[in-house]
Amino acid sequence: xxxxxxxxxxxxxxxxxxxxxxxxxxxxxxxxxxxxxxxxxxxxxxxxxxxxxxxxxxxxxxxxxxxxxxxxxxxxxxxxxxxxxxxxxxxxxxxxxxxxxxxxxxxxxxxxxxxxxxxxxxxxxxxxxxxxxxxxxxxxxxxxxxxxxxxxxxxxxxxxxxxxxxxxxxxxxxxxxxxxxxxxxxxxxxxxxxxxxxxxxxxxxxxxxxxxxxxxxxxxxxxxxxxxxxxxxxxxxxxxxxxxxxxxxxxxxxxxxxxxxxxxxxxxxxxxxxxxxxxxxxxxxxxxxxxxxxxxxxxxxxxxxxxxxxxxxxxxxxxxxxxxxxxx
Amino acid sequence: xxxxxxxxxxxxxxxxxxxxxxxxxxxxxxxxxxxxxxxxxxxxxxxxxxxxxxxxxxxxxxxxxxxxxxxxxxxxxxxxxxxxxxxxxxxxxxxxxxxxxxxxxxxxxxxxxxxxxxxxxxxxxxxxxxxxxxxxxxxxxxxxxxxxxxxxxxxxxxxxxxxxxxxxxxxxxxxxxxxxxxxxxxxxxxxxxxxxxxxxxxxxxxxxxxxxxxxxxxxxxxxxxxxxxxxxxxxxxxxxxxxxxxxxxxxxxxxxxxxxxxxxxxxxxxxxxxxxxxxxxxxxxxxxxxxxxxxxxxxxxxxxxxxxxxxxxxxxxxxxxxxxxxxxxxxxxxxxxxxxxxxxxxxxxxxxxxxxxxxxxxxxxxxxxxxxxxxxxxxxxxxxxxxxx
Numbered sequence: 253x254x255x256x257x258x259x260x261x262x263x264x265x266x267x268x269x270x271x272x273x274x275x276x277x278x279x280x281x282x283x284x285x286x287x288x289x290x291x292x293x294x295x296x297x298x299x300x301x302x303x304x305x306x307x308x309x310x311x312x313x314x315x316x317x318x319x320x321x322x323x324x325x326x327x328x329x330x331x332x333x334x335x336x337x338x339x340x341x342x343x344x345x346x347x348x349x350x351x352x353x354x355x356x357x358x359x360x361x362x363x364x365x366x367x368x369x370x371x372x373x374x375x376x377x378x379x380x381x382x383x384x385x386x387x388x389x390x391x392x393x394x395x396x397x398x399x400x401x402x403x404x405x406x407x408x409x410x411x412x413x414x415x416x417x418x419x420x421x422x423x424x425x426x427x428x429x430x431x432x433x434x435x436x437x438x439x440x441x442x443x444x445x446x447x448x449x450x451x452x453x454x455x456x457x458x459x460x461x462x463x464x465x466x467x468x469x470x471x472x473x474x475x476x477x478x479x480x481x482x483x484x485x486x487x488x489x490x491x492x493x494x495x496x497x498x499x500x501x502x503x504x505x506x507x508x509x510x511x512x513x514x515x516x517x518x519x520x521x522x523x524x525x526x527x528x529x530x531x532x533x534x535x536x537x538x539x540x541x542x543x544x545x546x547x548x549x550x551x552x553x554x555x556x557x558x559x560x561x562x563x564x565x566x567x568x569x570x571x572x573x574x575x576x577x578x579x580x
Numbered sequence: 581x582x583x584x585x586x587x588x589x590x591x592x593x594x595x596x597x598x599x600x601x602x603x604x605x606x607x608x609x610x611x612x613x614x615x616x617x618x619x620x621x622x623x624x625x626x627x628x629x630x631x632x633x634x635x636x637x638x639x640x641x642x643x644x645x646x647x648x649x650x651x652x653x654x655x656x657x658x659x660x661x662x663x664x665x666x667x668x669x670x671x672x673x674x675x676x677x678x679x680x681x682x683x684x685x686x687x688x689x690x691x692x693x694x695x696x697x698x699x700x701x702x703x704x705x706x707x708x709x710x711x712x713x714x715x716x717x718x719x720x721x722x723x724x725x726x727x728x729x730x731x732x733x734x735x736x737x738x739x740x741x742x743x744x745x746x747x748x749x750x751x752x753x754x755x756x757x758x759x760x761x762x763x764x765x766x767x768x769x770x771x772x773x774x775x776x777x778x779x780x781x782x783x784x785x786x787x788x789x790x791x792x793x794x795x796x797x798x799x800x801x802x803x804x805x806x807x808x809x810x811x812x813x814x815x816x817x818x819x820x821x822x823x824x825x826x827x828x829x830x831x832x833x834x835x836x837x838x839x840x841x842x843x844x845x846x847x848x849x850x851x852x853x854x855x856x857x858x859x860x861x862x863x864x865x866x867x868x869x870x871x872x873x874x875x876x877x878x879x880x881x882x883x884x885x886x887x888x889x890x891x892x893x894x895x896x897x898x899x900x901x902x903x904x905x906x907x908x909x910x911x912x913x914x915x916x917x918x919x920x921x922x923x924x925x926x927x928x929x930x931x932x933x934x935x936x937x938x939x940x941x942x943x944x945x946x947x948x949x950x951x952x953x954x955x956x957x958x959x960x961x962x963x964x965x966x967x968x969x
Contacts (some may be wrong), residue, residue, distance in 0.1 A: 342826055343883075343925045346817035351844060355851060375926040379826050383852060420817050425739035426884075432776040451739055453747065455777050497817070499883040500925040521905070521923050533905045533922040534735055536884035537769045 254307055258301045259337075261312035262339050263473040267417040267505045268339050270479055272312040274394050275574060283474045285317015288443045290474060294321050302329060308578070309369075313339030314357040315369075326365045335577065336346070337370040339391065342379075342541075343500035344421065355368075361385050372502045374524045386472045391570035394508035400485035401514040404492065409437040411545065412491035412515075414506055416467055423520070428577045429456030430495070431543035440491060442467075462487065481509065489513040494547055497535045498522060500516045511559050515550050529555050529564070608828065614706055634680065638687045641679040642694040649675055653700035654967045655695075656731075659709045665733050667889050668766070668786045669706040672895060672963055677908045683713030692718035693711040695726075702727040702967055707734075708747055713754065720759045729966065731764045736773070737818070764966055766887035768908050782966050785908060787959040788892040790869070797873035797898035803937050808934065809878035809899070811890055814842050818883040820924055821845055821903070827879070827930035829854045837871055839863060853931055861943060865893065873897050881921045881930060883905065892921075895952070900937050900944045902930070909955075915947040 259279045266299050270336035273279050282297050283290040298321060301309065309325065311318055322334050336357055346353040358380070359557060360366045370390040371377035375391040404410075411430070415422040428451060431439050443461035452459045464487055466479055470571040488494055488509055493516040498565050506528075510517035519526060520535040530548055534540045548555060588609045595602040641657075648656050658669035670676055670844075682688050682784040692715045695703060703719060703726060704714055720728055731749055754760045763781040765771045767856035774781040790796075808828045813821040825845070828836045829852050838845060841858035849856050863871075872878060878894040878901040885906045892909075894901035903909065904924045910916040918937050923929045937944055 311619060323968065342822040342927065343817075343820060345822045345848070346843075351848070355847075359849065375928045378928050379830065379852075420737075420740060423737065423884075426734040429736050429773055432773050447742075447745060450747070451736075454752065455773075516643060522925050524926070534734055536906045538736070539769045553751065 256306050257308040257310060257577035259312060260297070262315045262318075262474055263469050263471055264313060264315060265468055266467045267503050269469070269476070270481055270484075270505055271392055271394070271417055271503045272337075273478065275390075275392070275570075277312070278289035281476055282318075284315040284471055285320065285435065286472065291317055291320070292477070294318070295312045295324075296311055298325060302332065308367075310333060310335045310337065310578075312337050312355045314360075316353065319353075319356045319360060321363050322360055323389060333367045334365065334579075335370060336366050338372065338376065341376060341500050341502050344460070353465075358385060368577065368580055374567070376502075388580060389573060390483055390574045390577050392503045392508075393570035394481065394505075394512060394542065395424060395459060395567060396482070396485065396512045400482065400489045400511050402486075402490045406507055407436065408434060409434060409493070409545075409549070410427070410491040411437055411439050412441070412488050412506075412510075413496075414442040414445060414462075414464060414488055414494065415496075415498075416464075416505070419502075423497055423499050423535050424448065425451055426458070426538055427541065428452060428457065428495055429461065429538035430542045430545070431455075433539055436543065450495065474501040484510050485513050488517045489580055491515060493518065493549060495541060495545070496520070497532045497541055499535055511556075511563075514556060516550060516555065518544050525566075526559055527555065529558075604808075605655055618624075634683055635687070637678070638682055638691060639676050639681050644677050645694045645698050645700075647676070649700055650698045652698070652700050652759075654704060655700050656704040656706055657712070658706040662707070663862065664889055665707050667788075668733065668887070669731075671889070672784060672959070673704065679709070679712075681709050682715060685714075687711070688714045689718065691715045694721050696722045700726070702729060704729045704731065704760060704967075705759040706731045708751055713750060716754065717759055722915045726757060727761045728763060729762045730760050731750070731766070731945040732770070733886060735765075735767050735770050735884060736888055747879055752779070762966075770800045770886070773782065780969075782962070784887075784962050784966060785955075785959055786859060786887040786889055786892065786954070788889060788896050789956075790893075790896045795877075799874070799876060799899075800942060801876045801939070804833045806831055806938065807837060807875045808834060808875070809839075809872050809894070811872070811878065811880065811884075812862070813837050813838070813880070814840050814845055814925045820882050822834075822848060823925050823927050823930065824879045825849055825856075826852060826883055826927035827934060828856075830927060831934065837875060840867065840872060847931075869893060869897050872899055875899055876941075877902065877934055879930070879934070880904075881924050883924055898945065900948070902933055902937060904923070910951060911949045913947055915944065915951055918944050918947070 259276040259284045262284050280297055282294045285291045285294055325332055340350045340354055361369055368386050370388045372390055372392050374389055381387040394537055405532055413427055439459040440462055442464055458503050464484055466477055469476055494506050494510045495518045496519040507517045507519050518530050521531050521533045531546050532541050588605055591602055591605045627849045638715045652675055655677050656669050656673040656681045657677050658666050659680050660666050661680055682691055688711055696719055716728055719726055761781055761957045764784045765781055766784050768788055770784055771781045771783045810824050811821040836856040837859040838856055840861050872894055878899055880890045881902055881904045891901040902919050902921050905920050905922040921930055921933050
């Protein structure tokens with residue numbers, strides 16, 4: 253593999269930081285280019301890397317201000333390859349910020365300022381490669397050295413729900429509603445908005461709020477502490493099962509954090525990758541999510557065996573897709 | 581009020597907040613504020629023209645109640661400016677009364693008085709609009725035997741909206757205080773959720789019947805020139821417009837009809853070089869149906885729904901319509917496998933479903949007819965039980 257690269261990632265989403273720093277070896281943080289100061293930090297970081305004789309710079313997403321950086325690099329160092337990993341999906345383009353930067357990314361590709369776009373969703377790759385954009389498909393992945401699964405301590409079914417962002421796509425209240433459909437359960441949830449607590453109280457749903465440390469990152473951050481996935485795994489893997497039935501996702505954080513640590517995780521039908529025993533078709537239907545939870549808990553052994561078998565092959569395929577992207 | 585506010589401020593500085601005198605002044609201030617608000621509330625009514633409009637529509641609703649529904653079994657109030665809810669209510673009930681926001685105590689009293697005087701057994705509020713809570717309370721206080729029922733046209737996804745959640749809490753409180761006798765939801769999982777949460781709730785599901793005179797599509801599909809309608813998809817993130825447009829783009833020679841569109845959608849369509857026709861504004865249902873029947877297929881693949889009207893309108897007009905996996909339609913029918921899209925955020929999958937549906941269009945429409953017969957019966961039964969029980 254070509255080791256002569258650096259991947260630059262920003263503070264937009266916790267998920268981005270987790271996957272960028274775990275899928276790639278050589279990574280550095282840069283802020284979003286909103287201010288003069290942040291632009292200076294970006295330029296300084298890029299110059300430092302270029303002085304180390306790197307041959308390519310990969311950006312995890314295209315955030316505000318990064319387009320200027322890309323144009324500057326291409327102008328001053330045309331020999332350096334620039335690649336961008338797309339950290340959005342068509343479903344998120346409703347938002348002006350996402351759409352603006354997605355369009356910029358495609359424009360930069362059209363004007364040969366970006367040499368390749370890495371898509372984390374197969375269907376995004378299919379669409380935009382068909383439209384003529386230089387594209388690759390990268391298989392998202394997380395791996396752990398050792399399992400963080402904890403022994404079960406009580407009879408009550410522990411369900412974990414850990415969105416990192418309070419946004420529509422996280423389908424928060426339909427997922428919290430499952431507490432009305434499962435007997436003897438508690439929902440342990442990442443407390444990111446006080447309305448979550450209020451809803452659970454009004455609807456009398458048994459729950460426990462939690463906070464996952466070091467994951468409250470502001471998009472305006474100029475520097476960040478590394479996020480240790482082992483810490484997150486310690487929190488989320490005490491549950492019998494976790495849920496992440498989001499309407500759309502380009503990376504599946506809770507799924508990999510859980511499944512890698514012998515903890516089940518139910519997800520929405522928003523990826524081509526996963527076992528249908530864990531996939532909910534109607535994400536806005538808490539009854540269906542609840543049934544899926546019951547089935548998955550009952551079939552845990554088989555599901556985990558299948559996962560391990562699938563994952564060992566998937567790890568190889570993912571690594572190959574990353575190498576192919578870097579070496580292209 | 582301004583003088584009193586200054587007086588309250590003075591008290592605030594001079595007295596402890598838990599002192600008796602401060603508490604009396606504070607309570608009095610809030611009481612007077614709420615009276616002023618009740619009498620003159622016009623935060624949404626910016627000018628004289630709007631005030632005249634709101635006064636006129638209240639007068640019109642009272643006239644309808646007086647002239648058409650005296651001693652009736654029920655009436656269903658709906659806001660005519662909320663198109664989806666309006667069409668839903670008119671599709672479900674015969675005795676309907678259009679009523680927008682009711683501002684000010686005098687107007688609230690007038691509407692409540694008209695309802696009480698008309699001696700109607702059941703009052704159905706199709707969703708809750710500003711001012712309706714006070715109407716509802718006055719009616720129930722005046723005659724506790726009148727049944728008050730509220731249709732909540734939302735699912736728990738909408739708790740994200742502060743406005744909806746505040747309203748949600750308000751109506752639940754009204755139920756706890758026995759002003760509301762029963763809820764109805766147009767999504768089965770919501771009925772089950774609220775029943776389990778201790779609220780009496782029933783199931784209703786929307787319906788559409790087109791007049792025989794309204795044109796029915798008999799278009800033969802030209803697979804080199806498939807036309808896809810993408811309607812009412814511009815307003816919110818959950819409408820999933822960009823994936824649907826990408827799906828159309830993936831079909832060679834296909835063209836999209838987008839109503840309404842907006843600047844962002846138009847730019848996106850241009851960026852992906854999608855051939856399309858469009859209109860910038862919402863149009864009434866009749867005009868939309870006239871466009872709809874020109875299409876081979878319509879696409880209403882959203883992320884979350886209760887009982888969406890567009891797919892029913894499309895099928896009734898003779899055009900198959902794909903929907904997301906988020907409603908109670910087409911259960912136990914083979915039709916589901918053709919028209920329900922389980923992976924809403926996957927344009928490649930959507931494209932495949934569009935083509936599969938069109939290749940089996942005749943069977944799809946036949947399956948719809950069979951499904952609709954039973955659905956019509958069920959709808960009638962649900963409405964009858966909701967009104968009478």
